[in-house]
Amino acid sequence: MYRNDTVLPFFAILFSIALFYAFRLDAIHLEQLAGEAKEELTPGQIGLLAFSAVFLVYGLIGYFSTWLEGVELRPGRHVPEPGAAVAVVSVLLAVVLAGLSGFFVRLLLHQMTVGPVSSAAQGVVFGSIMLVAALLLAIYKKYYLGDEVLIEDEHSEVPW
Amino acid sequence: MNPQVERIEVYVDDATEPVQVLTQPPFKVRLDTRTLPDGEHALRIVTVFKSGAKEERRLTFFVDNLPDVALEGLDEDQRVNGEVEFDVKVGEYQAPIEPGRTSPWLYVVATVVVLFLVWLFFAVSPTSEEIASQMAPSGGATEESVAQGSGAPVDQALFDKGKDIYAQSCAACHQAGGEGVPGAFPALKGNKLLGDLKGTLTIITEGKGGMPAFKDFSDEDLAALLTYIRNDFGNSFGGVSVDDVKEALGKGGSTAAAGGGEDLAALIKTGEEVYAQNCAACHQAGGEGIPGAFPALKGNQNLKDKKLVIDRILNGVGAMPPFGSSLDDAQVAAVATYLRAKLNDFGPVSESDVKAER
Numbered sequence: 001m002y003r004n005d006t007v008l009p010f011f012a013i014l015f016s017i018a019l020f021y022a023f024r025l026d027a028i029h030l031e032q033l034a035g036e037a038k039e040e041l042t043p044g045q046i047g048l049l050a051f052s053a054v055f056l057v058y059g060l061i062g063y064f065s066t067w068l069e070g071v072e073l074r075p076g077r078h079v080p081e082p083g084a085a086v087a088v089v090s091v092l093l094a095v096v097l098a099g100l101s102g103f104f105v106r107l108l109l110h111q112m113t114v115g116p117v118s119s120a121a122q123g124v125v126f127g128s129i130m131l132v133a134a135l136l137l138a139i140y141k142k143y144y145l146g147d148e149v150l151i152e153d154e155h156s157e158v159p160w
Numbered sequence: 161m162n163p164q165v166e167r168i169e170v171y172v173d174d175a176t177e178p179v180q181v182l183t184q185p186p187f188k189v190r191l192d193t194r195t196l197p198d199g200e201h202a203l204r205i206v207t208v209f210k211s212g213a214k215e216e217r218r219l220t221f222f223v224d225n226l227p228d229v230a231l232e233g234l235d236e237d238q239r240v241n242g243e244v245e246f247d248v249k250v251g252e253y254q255a256p257i258e259p260g261r262t263s264p265w266l267y268v269v270a271t272v273v274v275l276f277l278v279w280l281f282f283a284v285s286p287t288s289e290e291i292a293s294q295m296a297p298s299g300g301a302t303e304e305s306v307a308q309g310s311g312a313p314v315d316q317a318l319f320d321k322g323k324d325i326y327a328q329s330c331a332a333c334h335q336a337g338g339e340g341v342p343g344a345f346p347a348l349k350g351n352k353l354l355g356d357l358k359g360t361l362t363i364i365t366e367g368k369g370g371m372p373a374f375k376d377f378s379d380e381d382l383a384a385l386l387t388y389i390r391n392d393f394g395n396s397f398g399g400v401s402v403d404d405v406k407e408a409l410g411k412g413g414s415t416a417a418a419g420g421g422e423d424l425a426a427l428i429k430t431g432e433e434v435y436a437q438n439c440a441a442c443h444q445a446g447g448e449g450i451p452g453a454f455p456a457l458k459g460n461q462n463l464k465d466k467k468l469v470i471d472r473i474l475n476g477v478g479a480m481p482p483f484g485s486s487l488d489d490a491q492v493a494a495v496a497t498y499l500r501a502k503l504n505d506f507g508p509v510s511e512s513d514v515k516a517e518r
Contacts, residue, residue, distance in 0.1 A: 032368070034346060098275040102282030103291075109283075110292040121295040 004071050009062025016055035023048040068142050078147040086143045090136065097132045100125060163391065164209050171204040172196065178206075178496050285498040314399035319378075323387025325381055329374060330389075338393030346368075349393035356401060358408045360386060363449045365409075365505065375505075378425070379405045424508055425499065432497025434491045438483060447503040458503040466509055469496045470517040 023045055030042065104125050111117045127154070172188050180189055233246030282288050294309035327336070333345040338346035339358035354360055361382060367373035377385065383402045390397035423500045436445070442454040449456035461467050473492050483492070489511045496509035 093277050094271075094275060098278040099282045102279035102284075103288050105279075105283045106288045107292050107295065110289065110295075114293065116297055117292060118297045119293045 003073060004062070004066040004069055005034055006063060006071070009059040009066070011060065012055045012059030016052045016059060019048050019052035019055065023052065035095055038078055062140065069139060069147075073149045077150045078149065079140070080144050082143045086139060093132050093139070097129065097136065099123050100129045100132065104129060164211070166208045166210045169206045169208065171206065175203050192419070194225055196223045196260060198223050312398040312401070312404075314387060315401070318384040318387040318399065319391060319402075321381075322384035322386070323392070325377075325385045326388050330385070338389065338395075348389050348395070350395065352391050354395060355397050357386065357404065360389075361405065361408050379409070406507075409505070418420050424497070427494050427497045427508060428502050430491070431494035431496070432502070434487065434495040435498050438487070439495065442480070447499070457499050460504065463500050463504050464506050466496070466500070466507075467517060469499060470509065470514050474514075474517060484518070489518070 026042075026045055026048065104122070106126060107117050107122055166183075168182040168187055170180045170182070170191075171178050172191070179191065182189070200222050202218060202220050202221055207215045207217075210216075222446060224365070227250060230249040231246055234240070234244060311400040326334075334340050334348050335345070338348040340349075346435050348354065363371065363384065364382060379402050381402050383405045386400040386405070389395070390400065435443075435447075439457075443449050443457050444454070447456060447458035449458075457463065470479065470492060471485070473496060474482060474484035487495070492514045493509045493511045496514070501508045
């Protein structure tokens with residue numbers, strides 16, 4: 001197994017989906033028992049969601065590493081190859097990032113001056129900001145930053 | 161620095177005299193390549209240790225100070241004869257590098273300005289304010305709609321009737337004020353699920369969890385009850401008409417054809433009598449049938465198909481005899497309505513429906 005093998009990330013994401021599905025089924029079952037949609041989560045649901053999130057992040061990191069570095073590290077200097085398409089995507093993402101940041105500020109101001117804003121909506125906007133920033137960093141790392149691998153990758157049982 | 165090093169001598173090509181001797185750090189070598197002719201050269205770096213030992217590192221490099229010449233009019237390996245004329249083009253030695261027409265700082269400033277404008281647009285534009293105002297918490301939105309009122313106007317007569325029905329059938333569990341009993345009976349007060357007319361109707365007519373099904377309520381009872389629970393206890397989901405109920409139950413057109421709620425009750429009563437005389441012997445009084453011999457009519461999804469029901473009564477099938485000649489249209493409509501609306505939750509059947517199938 002290479003350092004950036006996708007076997008474990010794949011199963012991590014699979015488990016994550018399964019746990020999230022279990023959470024949904026649990027919610028539907030509770031809704032049927034109670035006769036109404038409860039807003040608050042039970043400790044069991046929180047546990048399912050938390051582990052689902054952990055597995056999801058673990059799996060995404062794995063796939064991200066594979067995308068950035070390849071499955072197998074090869075010694076030598078790796079010169080980045082930026083292209084026009086990458087530049088266009090970077091510019092668009094930067095504009096989206098600026099827009100989302102501005103909108104997030106608008107949400108905060110709205111909450112202070114007018115009335116409450118759904119926490120879920122704020123979370124989605126902030127999460128999107130983080131995601132776009134992460135994507136920009138990843139694009140920079142992959143397409144604009146030179147890299148040098150000094151030692152050959154070792155086969156091992158423990159990935160990254 | 162390695163304390164064993166005495167000095168470092170730097171030689172260029174095969175010179176016997178070093179161009180530079182370094183005795184202490186930083187061992188920085190400054191070599192003016194313009195003193196060397198263009199082409200390949202060798203650099204020798206000799207490290208002399210205090211013990212007298214020497215180590216030599218050798219590397220080659222390529223000096224390219226002077227521009228190459230370009231020939232126009234004569235190519236490599238070209239065959240020529242007679243007089244030949246061609247241009248020799250040589251770049252200027254040490255020509256100053258032409259400065260970029262646009263300063264890189266301009267790019268940086270332009271990027272910052274553009275991104276700031278985008279940011280500003282989303283931060284202050286009325287459109288984003290409008291979107292932000294639509295992002296109120298869902299709980300708050302419901303309360304707002306309860307306070308402002310929404311949906312159809314409330315029929316006061318239905319509301320009062322619904323209040324009586326609620327007091328008799330619902331208040332024991334859901335409490336008089338609609339607040340329910342936490343953990344046992346859900347509150348109706350502020351319950352946003354009441355906004356879903358069809359869902360609420362299904363819960364009333366089919367029951368849910370510990371709640372029994374109220375199958376005996378007429379459409380008018382249901383409309384009254386729904387009007388009441390959706391518009392009392394601080395709720396304001398709007399009134400519900402009998403037509404709304406019929407539509408939600410999926411028996412809008414048929415009911416209209418068959419007449420109002422009272423006609424329906426009469427039709428079912430007639431149908432019950434016809435059924436007792438003609439059908440109950442095989443399909444049993446409660447419509448449960450005899451497994452393996454006579455199919456159950458109660459809870460039979462096939463009865464959803466109105467035409468199929470009429471066809472079976474008129475023409476029979478298998479062991480079932482046809483009743484087309486012994487029952488008139490009104491009787492067939494009545495028994496079909498009884499089967500569909502009383503034994504099941506489907507809509508009634510009108511005489512014209514039967515006539516169309518004859």
